[in-house]
Amino acid sequence: MARDVLTDPWKLGELKGWAPLFRNPFTDIFGCVMTHQSGFKCQDFEARFGDCMEAYGPHRGAKECRVYFNDLMECSRMTKQVKRVQEMRAERKRQYKAGELKERYAPPPKIDAF
Template sequence: MATQVWGSDGGAALQLTAGTPTEAYSNFPPKFSNMAAHIAPAFRTPMTDLVGSVMTHQTGSRCADFEMRAMECLEAYGVQRGRVRCVDYLDDLRECTFKIKQLARVSEMRIERHRQWLVGERSSEDHYAPPARSDAY
């Protein structure tokens, strides 16, 4: 892991610290350890029927399959035992939802490019990668 620090001459420098890229994001956001984010409302009204699907990933989200597997596992084992048995499914859902590892990877690549630019391995024109083409996805 690298952090940007300011040198005695006022210039920016990178300081390498121990740890993996995902350690920086380990406390954000909290894990899905139970079904608290996916429970039914206490009172059912026409309004909760209309907006109930907003709170799930089942409406065309790329995380729909991950959520379905996690909820099926929790339903099969129950919430208490599911916290242990379904941890892989819940971690997959968490990663799909919050992109913690993906953001850590992008951050590490940006820091490495900046470090290379600071030590002169990259030119100012090549400091950052060119953006993807608009029709690339």
């Protein structure tokens, strides 16, 4: 099950850490390094979360924007995808040990298969 903003206090710290403490030209130049706005797959999720946080503010936004934040964290950390792959590997290992499969790993596709 995915973690929620309200149940994980450490994520509330992530919500409040979006702006630099002191603004200067270096923070303006290198501020885009820690975002997903440079053409990555999560840029839409971050934009929705940023719009929501801007609309509600940091205190109320922690509650109102938790869905957008959870979507952004899932996109950037891929926890569900990693869990799904682990479950598939465990099931294949179980089937191999139980004798349901003759080979532990599936054969690779032929070279010109694509």
